[in-house]
Amino acid sequence: MSTIEQLQPTLVRQFSQIIGAGNLSAAYIFAGAAGTGKAALAQWLAMRLLCLAPKDGRPCGECAECRRVMSGNHPDVVWLNPDAKSIKVDDVRAMRQEMSKTGVEGNRRVFVIEGAERLTAGAENSLLKYYEEPVPGMTIILTTTAKNQLLPTIRSRAQVINFKTPPVSGVRDALVAKGADERLATIAASLTADPAAALALATDEQFAKRTAAVLQLVNQLSKKDATAFVAVQTTLLPLAKTLPEQTQTLALLGLAYADALNQHYHIQAPRAFGNDLAILALAEATSKQLATGLAAVLNASIRLSQNVTFQAAVEALVLQLLEG
Ligand SMILES: [Zn+2]
Incomplete structure (x- = not known):
């Protein structure tokens, strides 16, 4: 079982059903606190769409397609996560160019923008053009810790998925069980819900x-x-x-x-x-x-x-x- 299936079992089940029924939307906003598994669910979703041998509605995690998605090298899964304070028009424009490349017919393609609260107003307007003319088979996912900083026009055109934050005590106890100092574990768990990220901080x-x-x-x-x-x-x-x-x-x-x-x-x-x-x-x-x-x-x-x-x-x- 992958980490995201443990972290967000309900969302994984829902998306498994949505994809199984062929009802995936063209645009999603994954909103929630740091460490709640937003990017991990986006990756899971891409694997589920592209996997050559899904089992029980889940990606196998072993086939060539799953491996390429996991390595970040799949041509039909494009991640935009610049190491910068803001995501600018040029970044979005480059991504839209990538989108307009005609893939193999019927190809599923997934575009992910991480930390979408960093989009400048110009970049958001550039993105809106995609929402107005969605390409069949393509899904765009914005992940954000601050969905209210996104333009209302962006929010209203995408389905907003809210990620629940697990209780601090649960994350802290998991860190302490792994040998982390209780005081630092509590502080780290208050900053991020991601057990791996919190453990890295606490140590x-x-x-x-x-x-x-x-x-x-x-x-x-x-x-x-x-x-x-x-x-x-x-x-x-x-x-x-x-x-x-x-x-x-x-x-x-x-x-x-x-x-x-x-x-x-x-x-x-x-x-x-x-x-x-x-x-x-x-x-x-x-x-x-x-x-x-x-x-x-x-x-x-x-x-x-x-x-x-x-x-x-x-x-x-x-x-x-x-x-x-
Ligand atoms: Zn697979």
């Missing part, structure tokens, strides 16, 4: 350092200690060099503020950071400070995903949090 020394740096910053912020501003450059920047590391750092800070808000209101919700002293100190702030603080962290994440550098986004954020 990564850099992740442990980044977590410690964020908690130190939270401690300084709780005291309105102005050295927090200096810590951004001396401590945070060296630990967050790549965009994924920077995004993760802001996500950790967001978890800290969410934990502090829950502590402040005595809400019995699972805490990413448990009863860490820095969180307890931050929870002493007023509810207004904590709520605007959390909103400011989320806003900084959005700015980072646009054209603002990590240093500029975090320095502005820390100033705002110190003054608020």
